[in-house]
Each structure stands twice: as C-alpha cells, then as structure tokens.
Amino acid sequence: xxxxxxxxxxxxxxxxxxxxxxxxxxxxxxxxxxxxxxxxxxxxxxxxxxxxxxxxxxxxxxxxxxxxxxxxxxxxxxxxxxxxxxxxxxxxxxxxxxxxxxxxxxxxxxxxxxxxxxxxxxxxxxxxxxxxxxxxxxxxxx
Amino acid sequence: xxxxxxxxxxxxxxxxxxxxxxxxxxxxxxxxxxxxxxxxxxxxxxxxxxxxxxxxxxxxxxxxxxxxxxxxxxxxxxxxxxxxxxxxxxxxxxxxxxxxxxxxxxxxxxxxxxxxxxxxxxxxxxxxxxxxxxxxxxxxxx
Numbered sequence: 694x695x696x697x698x699x700x701x702x703x704x705x706x707x708x709x710x711x712x713x714x715x716x717x718x719x720x721x722x723x724x725x726x727x728x729x730x731x732x733x734x735x736x737x738x739x740x741x742x743x744x745x746x747x748x749x750x751x752x753x754x755x756x757x758x759x760x761x762x763x764x765x766x767x768x769x770x771x772x773x774x775x776x777x778x779x780x781x782x783x784x785x786x787x788x789x790x791x792x793x794x795x796x797x798x799x800x801x802x803x804x805x806x807x808x809x810x811x812x813x814x815x816x817x818x819x820x821x822x823x824x825x826x827x828x829x830x831x832x833x834x835x
Numbered sequence: 836x837x838x839x840x841x842x843x844x845x846x847x848x849x850x851x852x853x854x855x856x857x858x859x860x861x862x863x864x865x866x867x868x869x870x871x872x873x874x875x876x877x878x879x880x881x882x883x884x885x886x887x888x889x890x891x892x893x894x895x896x897x898x899x900x901x902x903x904x905x906x907x908x909x910x911x912x913x914x915x916x917x918x919x920x921x922x923x924x925x926x927x928x929x930x931x932x933x934x935x936x937x938x939x940x941x942x943x944x945x946x947x948x949x950x951x952x953x954x955x956x957x958x959x960x961x962x963x964x965x966x967x968x969x970x971x972x973x974x975x976x977x
Contacts, residue, residue, distance in 0.1 A: 709959045709960055709962065709963035710963060710967070711963050711966045711967050711970070712967060712970055714973060719966075720963070721953075721959055721962060721963050723952075723953075723959075724950035724951070724952060725950060725951055725952075725953070726950060726951070727951065728951065728953065728958075728962055729962050729965075729966060731966060742896075742899070742900060742903060742917065743900055743903060743904060745896065745900070747893065747897065750892065750893035750894075750895075750896035750897055751889065751892035751893040751896075752892075753892075753896055754884075754887065754892035754893075754895055754896060755889065755892055755973070755974060756973075757884070758884060758885055758887070759970055759971050759973070760966070760970070761884060761885060761921050762885060762969070762970075762971060763966045763967075763969040763970045763971075764966065764969075766969045767965040767966050767968060767969025767970075768962070768965060768966070768969075770923075771922055771923050772920070772921045772922030772923030772924070772925065773921045773922075773923070774918065774919075774920055774921070774923075774924065775884065775918065775919045775921065776916065776917065776918040776919075777916075777917045777918075778914070778916055778937075779903055779914045779915045779916070779917065779937075780913055780914030780915075780937070781912075781913050781914030781915075781916075781937035781938065781939055781941075782914070782916065782937065782943070783914065795920075795921075795922070795923035795924065796923065797923055799923075801924070808866035808867060808868060809866070809867055809868070809869065809870065810865075810866060810867075811863075811867070811870065816870075817851045817863055817865075818851055820851065820863060820870055820871050820910070821851035821852060821853050821862070821863050823871075823909045823910060824853045824861075824871060824873060824902070824905045824906065824909050824910070825852070825853050825854065825905075826909060827904070827905040827906075827908045827909025827910075828853070828854055828901055828902070828904075828905045828909075829901050829904060829905075831856060831897070831898075831901070832897060
C-alpha cells in the first residue's frame, strides 16, 4: 500500500488516533498548525473530495462537527478552522479534512490575506456566469 | 433581517449568484482570495458548522463538490481550497463554505505555515487522548 493515510488506517503507520470508526478515522497531524490539529479521513481510499461517494457525504459533515466540538471542549479552543485541499496543495492523495483549533489572537491571520478585487461589476458577473454555466446539475439522489 | 447572508439569500443584498437551489445558495465573495472565490451557504440561517442539522449534511458535501468542479472546469483551475471558519475568524455568523480556485504556483502558500511540533510522543498522545475523550458519540442517525 503506497498511500500514507491508508497505512495509518490499516495500523501499519503509527499515529495518534483521535477516532476510529467504521467510515472515518481521525488522527493528529504530525506537524500541526496548532497542537490538536486533527486530520479526518475516510477509511476507504478516496483520492479527493470530488471522489467521495454520496453514501459518505453526511458522515463527513457529522464527524467533522464532532471533531470541531472536541477541539473546543477538549482543548478549550474558541473555534476551529476546517479545510480541505483538492489536488493543489493536497500533500497526500487521500481525502483529508484539516480541523485546526482556533483562539482569538492566535496569529493565524490565515491564508485569507491578501484579498483581491474584481475590476468592476461586469467582471464579477462574468465570473459568476462562468461558474454557474459549469455547474453540474444536482444529483437526483441529493 | 440583520444577517448579511440571509439578506443575499432573500435577494435584498445584491450578489453575483453562482447557484440558487432549495437548500443552498452560492455567490461570489466580494473580496476574493482569487477571482471566482465562491461562498456556499445554507438557505436557512445556520450560525456555524456545529449548527447544521443532519438533513442538510449530505447536501453540503454534494454542493461543495459541484462548486469545486465548476471552478476547475469553468475557470480552468487545477484544484481548489475549501474552508469553513467556526466562530474564530468567522466574519459572518451564517455558515459559509469558502471555495477558492487554486493553481500551482499561485502564491497561496496558505495558512499552513509555519507549522509547530509536539515536544515528544507523550505530548502528542496526551492531545489525542484529550480529543478522543471529548468526542461526542456518533449520532444514531449517522
């Protein structure tokens, strides 16, 4: 097995396990943004968010909610940052949700700066139209 | 209505709409990290990720997948960054998923640096144990 996270799930690579459940496994990131930074992964090998099958959709949100609550109640964090990289900056090609404990003034200004702006309203409208046009229809099962 | 995103959903505040569906609405962030940066919000007022009811869980993942695909196919992005702030850094107290188009070398090193490390294996194990101990049991409906 060449996947680093499948190896953690299988128990072949040591990790600090936070949760071990039928559909999802959570463990500490070895290089945390802040201590307690947890990665939540589907037990099965799912390369990216786009590949997550519908049967696992609701569970991803539920398990992420529980880990966010746990960093707040268990570590005293005031909030959390949750993030998923798809393809770019995705260091391991096995879907993982980062859950990072947050506290006001913790210095994580975040990747959210600097921001840019649209040249004008027409440019923004053109971007929205491109995205709307590229949007797949909702799944009939959704 | 005091909520900025409820106002967008209601059509009272102008926004560049990417999708408008029964459960979720997507629109451009006015100050994008990169152009095409979209916010996905539940139509109903849900303050934080922790408040999202189970009936909306699967839909959140499905709609996020579709927007990630749209920034890739519609804007030619190579990937995407998706993120949710809970409480800390959450500028509007109405749950919103950021979907940011990503391209290799786009300069978004991300909030993921600098990283820290655990002092030793015992410290890491203690964090994992605190989190595991604080974890709510899975919902019986999950």
